Amino acid sequence: MHLIPRPARVTTTPGTWQLTETTGLIADPAAGEAADLLRELVGRPAGSKLAPAAEPGPGTIRLRVDPALADEEYRLSVSAEGVVITGGRRGLPLAVQTLRQLLPAEIFATGPAGGGAWAVPYVEIEDAPRFGWRGVMLDVARHWYPVAFLYRMVDLAALHKLNVIHLHLTDDQGWRMEIERYPRLTEVGAWRAESMLGHYTEGRYDGVPYGGFYTKRELRDLVAHARTRGITIVPEIDMPGHMRAAIAAYPELGDDPGRALPVATAWGVHEQVLNVSEETIAFCRHVLEEVLDVFPSEWIHIGGDECPKREWEESPRTQARLRELGLPDADALQSWFIGRMAAFLAEHGRRLIGWDEILQGGLTPGATVMSWRGEEGGIDAARAGHDAVMCPHTHTYFDYYQAEPDGEPLAIGGLTTLEQVYAYQPIPSGLDAEAAGHVLGTQAQLWSEYLPTPGHVEYMAFPRLCALAEVAWGTAGEYAEFTERLLAHRRRLDHLGVACRR
Ligand code: TNX
Numbered sequence: 151m152h153l154i155p156r157p158a159r160v161t162t163t164p165g166t167w168q169l170t171e172t173t174g175l176i177a178d179p180a181a182g183e184a185a186d187l188l189r190e191l192v193g194r195p196a197g198s199k200l201a202p203a204a205e206p207g208p209g210t211i212r213l214r215v216d217p218a219l220a221d222e223e224y225r226l227s228v229s230a231e232g233v234v235i236t237g238g239r240r241g242l243p244l245a246v247q248t249l250r251q252l253l254p255a256e257i258f259a260t261g262p263a264g265g266g267a268w269a270v271p272y273v274e275i276e277d278a279p280r281f282g283w284r285g286v287m288l289d290v291a292r293h294w295y296p297v298a299f300l301y302r303m304v305d306l307a308a309l310h311k312l313n314v315i316h317l318h319l320t321d322d323q324g325w326r327m328e329i330e331r332y333p334r335l336t337e338v339g340a341w342r343a344e345s346m347l348g349h350y351t352e353g354r355y356d357g358v359p360y361g362g363f364y365t366k367r368e369l370r371d372l373v374a375h376a377r378t379r380g381i382t383i384v385p386e387i388d389m390p391g392h393m394r395a396a397i398a399a400y401p402e403l404g405d406d407p408g409r410a411l412p413v414a415t416a417w418g419v420h421e422q423v424l425n426v427s428e429e430t431i432a433f434c435r436h437v438l439e440e441v442l443d444v445f446p447s448e449w450i451h452i453g454g455d456e457c458p459k460r461e462w463e464e465s466p467r468t469q470a471r472l473r474e475l476g477l478p479d480a481d482a483l484q485s486w487f488i489g490r491m492a493a494f495l496a497e498h499g500r501r502l503i504g505w506d507e508i509l510q511g512g513l514t515p516g517a518t519v520m521s522w523r524g525e526e527g528g529i530d531a532a533r534a535g536h537d538a539v540m541c542p543h544t545h546t547y548f549d550y551y552q553a554e555p556d557g558e559p560l561a562i563g564g565l566t567t568l569e570q571v572y573a574y575q576p577i578p579s580g581l582d583a584e585a586a587g588h589v590l591g592t593q594a595q596l597w598s599e600y601l602p603t604p605g606h607v608e609y610m611a612f613p614r615l616c617a618l619a620e621v622a623w624g625t626a627g628e629y630a631e632f633t634e635r636l637l638a639h640r641r642r643l644d645h646l647g648v649a650c651r652r
Contacts, residue, residue, distance in 0.1 A: 152638035153251050154616050155311055155623035157277035167208075167228050169196050169253065169268035174203025174210040181213040183378045184235075184242035188213065191250050195257050196268045208232050211249075213242060222313070222380070223278035228252065228270050241278070243380040244311050248275060251309075251642065258645035280624020281576060283539050285314030285384070285593025286615060288607070291321035291395075292417070292598040294340075294362035299604040300372055306611075306648065308379035310619035314593060315376060316384045316451060319364075322394035322414035322422075327385070328365045329440050332400065332433070336363040339395035344415040347602055355415070369444050384503070385445045388453025389434060390424040390487055397422050403430050405461040405468055417599045419456045426462075426471055426487050435494050442498055449518060452491050454504035457484055485511030492517055503539070506531075518590070522547075525578045532581060532588035540592045545574040546618065548610045549597040552651060559609070562600050572617040572629050594618045605649045612643060612650035 151160070169192070177185035185200075188211065193200035203210045211233040219225070224237035224245040235245040250257060252270045286307055288300070300317075307315055319327045323346075325339030341361035348356040364372075373383050397404040398413045405425040414420050424430050441450065459480035462468045468483070477483050485508070492502040492514040503518040506527025513519070518537040521528030528538035543550070543564070550564030576592040594615055601607045613636055620626045643650045 151252060151271060151273070152635040153248060154635055154639045155620035156625040156627070156632075156635070157248065157275045158625060159276040161274040163229070163272045163274075165230065165272040166269040167230070167233060167272060169198055169270060170209070171198050172209060173198050173200060175200040175213070176203050176206050176210055177213040178215050180215040180239075181242055184213050184237075184246060187243055187378055188246050188249070191246060192253065192257065195259065196253070198268075206232060206234070211235070215239060215242065220278055222282070224248075224275075226273070226275040226277070228273050230272070233270070240313070240380045243308065243378065244277070247309055247311060248277065251639075255638070255641040255645055258642045260646065279311065279313075279622070281589075281591030281622050283314055283591030283593065284312045284619065284622035285316050285539070285591070286312055286611070286618075287316035287318055287386075287541075287593055287595045287597075289318040289321070289596060289598040289601075290326050290364075291318055291324045291388075293602050294324065294326060294360075295604050295607070297364060297368050297372065299607075300364075301375060302604070303607075304372065304376045304379060304381055304383075306608075306615075306646070308376075308381055309642075310616060311380075311623055312615075312619055313380055314382050314384055316386060316593060318386045318388065318597075320387050320395060320453075321392045322420045323417070324361055324363075324413060325395040325399065326363045327369065327387075327441070327444075328363055329437050330366070331436050331440065334399035335396060335437075338399040339413060342395075342413040342415050346415060346417075361413075366440065366444050373445060382447050383445055384447045384449050384451055385441050386451035386453055387434075387437060387441060388455065389491070390426065390484065391419070391455065391457030392453055393424050394420050394422045397424070400433070403433060405465045419458060421458050421460055423457050423461055424487075425465065425468060426483060427467070431487075431490055434491060438491070438494060442495075442500060448501055449503045450495055450500050451503045451520075452488065452495075454484070454488055454508040455522070456505075456507065459484075479511070481511035483511070484508075485514065488517065489514045520593075522595070528589065529578050529581065529585075532585040535588065537588050537590050539590050540576045540578070541595060543595070545571055546592060547595050547597065548614050549595065549600060552610070552614060559606065560600055561610070562597065566614070568614055568617055568633075569629055571614045572621065572626055572632055574618070574621050576621065592618065592622050608649040609651055612648050613640070 206212045214236045216236040219238040221238040222240045224241035227234045325335045329335050340363040345358040345360040348354040395413045401410040462480045506521045519531035520539045528540045531538045549562045550566040551561045577586045
């Protein structure tokens with residue numbers, strides 16, 4: 151069966167059930183979206199309309215919401231009695247992905263539907279994820295990808311039962327989300343003077359303008375598409391550092407008033423950061439208002455990482471602000487700034503999440519920490535009663551090499567093999583049960599400085615994302631057994647045309 155991620159409980163019995171042209175579908179009214187998904191992902195490629203049936207029987211698939219099951223829990227029964235799927239609200243799309251994987255790998259082919267026999271082994275599956283946050287972060291700021299690729303990433307994440315796509319929408323090198331109130335964010339901030347593509351091969355600058363952005367309409371549609379697959383899109387607007395594209399568009403946001411700098415054309419951490427005036431805070435709020443309007447996600451990511459403090463320390467205006475607020479230092483000022491954003495989000499019924507630097511100067515009440523520099527940030531946060539998502543760069547940075555650099559395309563550095571990813575345990579040892587309960591889960595990071603094309607993103611993501619998905623699902627076991635399953639799973643990815651590393 152070779153399912154990835156491996157379900158929590160599987161019982162097989164001899165025999166197979168056949169999906170045919172005449173297979174019928176019976177769906178609860180509450181299961182309408184899952185029924186559409188089933189028709190799209192299973193019916194259509196098998197050449198079966200999955201027309202509504204009057205009664206359940208050997209020739210039907212039945213979809214039922216069971217309020218007694220947890221939100222992402224599901225049961226899948228394939229027997230001589232037909233196929234029966236029950237699930238919590240978000241369990242049904244997960245079950246659809248399992249049924250899809252139970253079919254021959256050709257079900258993943260994107261060409262015209264072939265007739266043929268679509269056999270599914272008799273099986274009883276009871277399944278639910280261990281972690282509620284199973285994510286992948288895509289950096290669309292350093293490189294921009296066509297919106298069709300974002301749909302593809304959603305679909306590929308859903309195939310692996312991930313439930314969060316974290317979009318890193320802004321950075322020093324580009325602002326990628328339309329904000330109606332501040333049109334220059336995309337008119338100016340979405341474009342840089344240099345493609346930086348020459349850097350990969352020849353270490354040269356080509357002077358070719360580069361950029362792109364997503365309209366609110368495009369992002370709203372993407373959110374809706376993701377939702378039907380059980381995926382939440384968590385948007386990130388990185389602040390108060392990593393803001394050079396915004397400062398290029400609106401120099402008054404910066405803390406060095408004499409200097410108007412263009413969108414960054416070098417990687418790395420840039421010194422230019424937001425000032426913390428009330429005007430700038432109002433700007434951040436206005437931007438977030440439009441972000442909230444597009445993204446219904448409970449969590450909103452405000453970055454918070456790698457904010458150099460030199461400008462704040464040298465700016466007379468910011469030093470005066472420190473005194474006015476009675477704050478001891480720049481770290482405390484960063485914490486105060488994050489606190490303002492958290493309060494704004496809380497007013498709108500949302501929750502703040504940020505990279506682990508938001509711990510500096512004191513963690514804002516209610517904030518969730520994404521622990522990337524290691525596990526310490528997440529451990530400290532969890533022990534203090536904050537939620538945490540574990541994403542230490544050592545195990546979850548998929549911009550790192552996945553094999554010895556010789557023979558691999560140029561990457562940012564590091565080395566995180568498939569086996570290392572598979573061995574990752576999101577709950578750090580030594581956490582007591584209460585703190586462990588604050589670990590929401592884990593996610594992969596696709597920082598894109600060295601990922602100029604969609605194919606390149608796929609190459610770095612796969613197969614490591616298959617391993618991470620199983621880690622996050624909570625059923626990772628023997629690596630050798632996993633790689634055997636992965637070999638079969640790769641046929642599915644091949645049919646989908648995924649540029650998976652061999
Ligand atoms: C650190 S991780 C960053 C990113 C880079 C990444 C490259 C984090 C919160 N900040 O800005 O893209 O390293 O691996």
